[in-house]
Amino acid sequence: MASNTESMDDLVDKDYEHGFVTDIETDTVEPGLNEEIITFISKKKEEPEWLLEWRLKAYRHWLTMEDPTWAHLDIEHIDYQAISYYSAPKSKDDGPNSLDEVDPKLLETYEKLGIPLQEQKFLAGVAVDAVFDSVSVATTFKGKLADAGVIFCSFSEAVKEHPELVKKYLGSVVPAADNFFGALNSAVFTDGSFVYIPKGVRCPMELSTYFRINASNTGQFERTLIIADEKSHVSYLEGCTAPMRGENQLHAAVVELVALEDAEIKYSTVQNWYPGDENGVGGIYNFVTKRADCRGNNSKVSWTQVETGSAITWKYPSCILKGDNSVGEFYSVAVTNNHQQADTGTKMIHIGKNTSSTIISKGISARHAQQSYRGLVKISKSAENARNYTQCDSLLMGDQCGAHTFPYIEAKNSSATVEHEASTSKIGDDQLFYCMQRGIKEEDAVNMIVNGFCKEVFKELPMEFAVEAQKLLGITLEGAVG
Amino acid sequence: MLDIQDLHAKIGDKAILKGLNLNVKAGEVHAIMGPNGSGKSTLANVLAGRDGYEVTKGSVSYEGNDLLELAPEERAWAGVFLAFQYPVEIPGVNNVYLLKAAVNAVRKYRGESELDAVEFLGLIKEKMKIVKMKEDLLNRSVNEGFSGGEKKRNEIFQMSVLEPKLAILDETDSGLDIDALKIVSEGVNSLRNEERSIILVTHYQRLLDYIKPDHVHVLSNGKIIKSGGPELALELEEKGYDWIKEEAA
Numbered sequence: 001m002a003s004n005t006e007s008m009d010d011l012v013d014k015d016y017e018h019g020f021v022t023d024i025e026t027d028t029v030e031p032g033l034n035e036e037i038i039t040f041i042s043k044k045k046e047e048p049e050w051l052l053e054w055r056l057k058a059y060r061h062w063l064t065m066e067d068p069t070w071a072h073l074d075i076e077h078i079d080y081q082a083i084s085y086y087s088a089p090k091s092k093d094d095g096p097n098s099l100d101e102v103d104p105k106l107l108e109t110y111e112k113l114g115i116p117l118q119e120q121k122f123l124a125g126v127a128v129d130a131v132f133d134s135v136s137v138a139t140t141f142k143g144k145l146a147d148a149g150v151i152f153c154s155f156s157e158a159v160k161e162h163p164e165l166v167k168k169y170l171g172s173v174v175p176a177a178d179n180f181f182g183a184l185n186s187a188v189f190t191d192g193s194f195v196y197i198p199k200g201v202r203c204p205m206e207l208s209t210y211f212r213i214n215a216s217n218t219g220q221f222e223r224t225l226i227i228a229d230e231k232s233h234v235s236y237l238e239g240c241t242a243p244m245r246g247e248n249q250l251h252a253a254v255v256e257l258v259a260l261e262d263a264e265i266k267y268s269t270v271q272n273w274y275p276g277d278e279n280g281v282g283g284i285y286n287f288v289t290k291r292a293d294c295r296g297n298n299s300k301v302s303w304t305q306v307e308t309g310s311a312i313t314w315k316y317p318s319c320i321l322k323g324d325n326s327v328g329e330f331y332s333v334a335v336t337n338n339h340q341q342a343d344t345g346t347k348m349i350h351i352g353k354n355t356s357s358t359i360i361s362k363g364i365s366a367r368h369a370q371q372s373y374r375g376l377v378k379i380s381k382s383a384e385n386a387r388n389y390t391q392c393d394s395l396l397m398g399d400q401c402g403a404h405t406f407p408y409i410e411a412k413n414s415s416a417t418v419e420h421e422a423s424t425s426k427i428g429d430d431q432l433f434y435c436m437q438r439g440i441k442e443e444d445a446v447n448m449i450v451n452g453f454c455k456e457v458f459k460e461l462p463m464e465f466a467v468e469a470q471k472l473l474g475i476t477l478e479g480a481v482g
Numbered sequence: 483m484l485d486i487q488d489l490h491a492k493i494g495d496k497a498i499l500k501g502l503n504l505n506v507k508a509g510e511v512h513a514i515m516g517p518n519g520s521g522k523s524t525l526a527n528v529l530a531g532r533d534g535y536e537v538t539k540g541s542v543s544y545e546g547n548d549l550l551e552l553a554p555e556e557r558a559w560a561g562v563f564l565a566f567q568y569p570v571e572i573p574g575v576n577n578v579y580l581l582k583a584a585v586n587a588v589r590k591y592r593g594e595s596e597l598d599a600v601e602f603l604g605l606i607k608e609k610m611k612i613v614k615m616k617e618d619l620l621n622r623s624v625n626e627g628f629s630g631g632e633k634k635r636n637e638i639f640q641m642s643v644l645e646p647k648l649a650i651l652d653e654t655d656s657g658l659d660i661d662a663l664k665i666v667s668e669g670v671n672s673l674r675n676e677e678r679s680i681i682l683v684t685h686y687q688r689l690l691d692y693i694k695p696d697h698v699h700v701l702s703n704g705k706i707i708k709s710g711g712p713e714l715a716l717e718l719e720e721k722g723y724d725w726i727k728e729e730a731a
Contacts (some may be wrong), residue, residue: 287548311548429533434570437530438584439558439591448583452574452623 013441028087035059035245037133038187041086045190048163051170058176060187065180071314071343072372072404075285078250079379085188085221141205148204150234151196155223158194165196169227173256173293173320181252182289185221189254189275192223197232197263206235206462222253228263230296235266237465251310253288261296261323266304268316268461270469272476273309280339280368283311283356290317294326294355302329304347304460306469308476311340316374318347321355321383326359331457333469333477336369336401345375345406350383362454365401366477372404379416386416397446397477447474483508483545483679484529484648490539490704491528498524500704501540506648509676513690513715514683516701517723522683523567525701526652529681530556530564542646558584560649565637565654572624577636580624581606581643588644597691609642609705613669631662638669649673650681655689667692687719 014162029037038059042052063221067078145152151162176186197203228234251273259265267290277281288308292301303317313336319328330346348357357377365371377388394403403423427449435445451458451470458466484506488612491499498521506512528535529542531554534587549557572580585605586596597605610617613635625633634654641649651670655663670693674680682695690698690712698714699706700723708714708726718726 250493372529428570430568430570433530433554434566434572435580435584436554437532437558437564437566438580438644439555439587440580441555441587442582444587445585448575448580449572452576453574455574 005061007397017170029084031258032081033059033083033085033188035314037085039123041188041190044086045159045318047159050167051159053095053173054175054176054185058183061177062180062183062187065183066389068180071374072370072406073312073314073343074370075312078285080184083250086190086254088187091101112279113412128346144204148203149198150202150203152207153194155189155192155194155225162194162196165227166225166314169225169258171256173258173291174254174289179289180286182254182347185223185252185254185289189221189223192225192253194224195226195234195236197228197234197359199229200231202232202414205236205305206237220251222251224255225258226265228265229258230260232260232263233264235268235462237270237462239270239272249283250285251287251400253290254288255288257290257301259292259294259296259299259301259323259326262298263296264300264302265292266302267292268465269305269307270305270315270465270472271305271307272472274311275309275338275340276311278338280311283340284309285316286310288313288315292317292319292328292417294319294321294323294352296326297323297352298325299323300327300329302460303329304329304331305333305344305455306457306461306472307332307334307344308472310342313340313342314343315342315344316346318349319357320349320351321357322351322385323355324352325354326352327355329460330357330359330361331460332361333364333454333457333473334362334371335364335366335473336371337366337476338368338381340369341371342369343372343374345373348388349375350377350379350386350388353384354386354404355383356387357389359388360456361390361392363392363394363458364397364450364453364473364477365394365403366397368400370402370404372406376408377418378409378411379411379413379418381412382417383413384412384415388416389419390418390420391456392420392422393453394422395425395450396424410421443474443478446477450474450477460461483510484549484681485543486540487543488540489525489528489537489567491524491541492538493524493535497538497549498535498704500529502701502705503718504699504706506679508647508679510697511674511680511682511693511695513695513698514681514701514706515687515715515718516609516687516696518685520701521704522685523652524627526564526567526650526681526683529557530554530562530648548704555587558644559588562647563641563644563649565634565641565649565651567656568654569625569628569633569637570626571626573626575608575624577622577624578602578606581640584640585643589597605696606643609639612642612672613639614665630657631659631666634658634662634666638673642673643667645673645678647677648679648681650683652683653685653686654682655686663689664692688716702727 004108029040036058038055042055174182177183226236248450257265257267273286274282294301301319307313311313317330321328328348334344336342346359359375361373363371363373373392379386391407398404403424407420409418411418431449432442432445436442450473458469486502486504486539489499489502514522524535528537582602589596615635619632625636654666658666682693695712698710698712700708
């Protein structure tokens with residue numbers, strides 16, 4: 001497919017007129033990372049001086065840091081100087097001209113997922129006419145959102161149109177120097193999404209359909225910032241069940257969520273980046289920092305994720321429960337097949353009084369895959385009557401995969417209630433045979449058993465997404481048994 | 483209906499069935515009895531097509547077709563049902579959901595339209611009465627947290643909904659108290675008809691007090707060594723298995 005580093009707006013405005021370069025081919029900078037490159041990115045995006053300074057500060061800090069090695073992952077050395085950090089949107093002429101030119105395997109999967117033809121074309125990067133259903137749908141949505149006062153735009157646009165909000169909140173949840181990949185992202189992020197829900201507003205729609213389309217343009221270093229002001233509510237959907245074949249191996253995104261008093265954010269992810277082939281060759285490294293700050297009293301953030309793609313996933317969507325009575329939730333299904341690796345989980349940091357958190361993690365490993373749940377539940381001194389419930393279940397398919405659990409609990413307040421339950425089970429031949437003896441085909445039986453295992457998480461997903469996620473799981477694990 | 487000729491089967495290197503012959507006609511109920519390790523469950527599993535059993539010799543013809551050629555689900559579509567000795571638990575999968583998928587898989591095979599939720603619930607409402615199935619069991623996960631009796635009742639309930647042509651009941655009486663045994667037996671009896679054949683695999687005679695077989699066979703060391711009418715079961719109950727083994731030897 002076409003480059004992943006373009007935003008929706010760029011794509012719609014085919015007239016790409018920023019700056020001095022007109023030749024598309026020369027619009028990708030030479031590989032390498034230094035202050036000049038960062039300055040180039042910032043200038044290219046016409047950013048204000050403070051943002052450039054912010055990026056440079058992050059970069060200078062990043063230089064002092066080392067790749068993290070604590071995760072239960074086997075990562076090949078990444079040469080950060082071999083990566084090109086800026087690539088302007090490609091012209092539509094570079095993509096395939098029709099679906100006939102697209103990898104049939106990819107099309108087969110689209111077919112199985114039931115993705116409409118127009119959307120298939122878009123996802124596969126086929127050049128389509130400017131008048132295109134989803135785009136006009138997106139435009140309609142934009143109007144409706146604007147009426148409600150909701151700001152929903154690309155990060156670059158937000159920097160230009162709402163600099164005061166960006167300046168106030170950027171890095172306030174994930175500081176530029178937070179961690180290795182977070183710092184790298186802060187230095188070189190290219191684009192992403194920005195959402196602001198004003199006081200008392202309930203976002204009139206799930207920020208979803210639009211995003212299913214937009215998701216195909218997420219960049220290598222994506223930056224997302226969502227702010228829910230007092231008494232507001234928003235449900236945000238990220239990603240796509242359709243397989244994504246990025247050109248870049250390393251994806252290091254940062255997502256920051258801010259929930260003010262009485263606000264609620266529901267953030268759902270379906271991640272299906274290219275996992276590499278059956279032998280573990282290729283595939284995306286997905287190193288993401290996602291964190292929510294429940295800043296106001298009675299605020300609530302729910303993370304729901306279905307992670308099926310990527311060669312390596314390193315991701316811990318977390319909640320800082322600062323406000324009194326604030327609530328953090330994490331519902332996760334992670335599937336690793338073939339040689340995929342995942343080290344994922346969450347952190348729930350209880351600071352306010354009567355804060356509560358729930359963690360439901362379902363891990364499925366097949367063939368040679370390795371998967372770890374890594375979680376931290378921290379109850380600070382100030383967190384009177386904090387409560388946490390954690391449940392981690394692992395399902396193994398075959399005898400060469402692995403599931404590991406690393407739950408950390410730190411309780412500094414004796415009034416806390418912390419519960420942890422964990423289980424590991426195997427998809428049994430006896431379960432499969434039972435279903436097959438009742439006339440259910442093996443692949444349907446696997447699907448049924450796996451979906452049963454993940455039920456508690458799927459019910460947290462918005463309806464349409466849940467249906468897709470179920471299908472996706474089946475496709476991901478196809479042939480993994482037997 | 484079912485014709486088994488000189489069937490030999492092994493698990494790994496261990497020969498279990500060593501030349502078994504059995505002929506079951508439509509509408510008949512056959513009881514297969516025998517001591518532990520004689521090959522009763524192996525026979526049930528071979529007929530259902532379970533992995534891990536290798537047929538080394540012999541043939542099984544079902545309605546004139548080679549049963550051993552079919553995959554487990556194809557046998558189910560063709561009307562073969564196995565009531566499991568140890569029904570498995572499938573967490574998170576709703577009992578009704580599984581059954582609906584099973585019914586529709588069979589209907590699809592027969593070229594019939596799939597039942598929707600309403601039609602399906604109408605169908606099972608009737609059937610629930612047969613085994614006095616409690617409604618809350620329907621909406622629980624398959625066999626999860628069921629008592630031994632509830633699991634076996636669920637098997638017979640599934641059988642009543644799927645309406646097989648050939649039902650193989652593998653030690654359905656094991657682990658049942660007398661009340662559960664009665665309910666399960668009544669369920670099976672209500673499913674007897676002229677077209678449906680039933681093979682009861684059992685260790686004990688007591689099941690046959692409730693379900694009257696037409697034929698009783700004694701299985702020992704992988705072969706049927708004696709066949710007879712219901713009176714044979716009573717004789718076994720009285721004298722044990724040893725006398726037949728001696729007789730056969």
